[in-house]
């Protein structure tokens with residue numbers, strides 16, 4: 001039967017990227033998406049903004065919602081200090097399988113735990129299952145209509161501390177209007193928009209960075 005796009009992306013990484021070299025994995029995926037098939041990785045333009053925020057925060061605990069094929073997972077993991085606790089959550093088991101192989105090709109498999117499940121189920125389990133008290137950095141890149149319920153879940157579960165940084169992809173395209181309205185109007189967050197474009201296109205998109213004020 002016909003392969004899937006994530007499987008074709010994995011083949012391109014295995015063929016074109018150097019094992020153990022995260023930068024070459026990132027480049028191989030960007031090349032695949034620009035020249036072969038578009039895919040919903042955060043991409044190089046928004047990825048550079050992601051890099052700068054991760055570097056600035058220098059987090060000890062990280063959560064990514066929406067692993068997909070592991071592109072942003074590799075981008076984040078390559079910047080983390082040794083001993084950082086990094087969890088990435090993916091709903092689709094076929095994507096988990098591809099992501100684990102792309103992460104292994106990059107050589108950063110020891111820096112991240114890939115968990116299969118949905119945010120609504122897993123967020124309340126973070127403390128008991130992974131020994132997390134609070135997250136320093138959260139990257140939201142999953143179902144756009146889950147951004148708002150999940151940020152409220154983080155608050156309810158006591159997973160944010162003064163200074164926790166949330167970075168949300170796709171706040172313009174596909175869009176997360178209710179989430180934007182919440183973080184931009186809540187006195188508990190300091191929010192800033194980083195304009196960019198939808199990955200590998202000229203369509204307007206951007207990232208919203210929100211700092212929890214406690």
Ligand SMILES: O=C(NCCCCCn1ccc2cnccc21)c1cc(-c2ccc(F)cc2)cc(O)c1O
Nearest residue numbers: 040065066089090091118119141142143170173174
């Ligand atoms: O839909 C997007 N991502 C989410 C994919 C599904 C996530 C499922 N999932 C993973 C973890 C998890 C945990 N809990 C619940 C569910 C969970 C997305 C879409 C576009 C896009 C597509 C077409 C178009 F024409 C324009 C833009 C661009 C992006 O950058 C995106 O990120």
Ligand SMILES: [Mg+2]
Nearest residue numbers: 042141169170
């Ligand atoms: Mg995205």
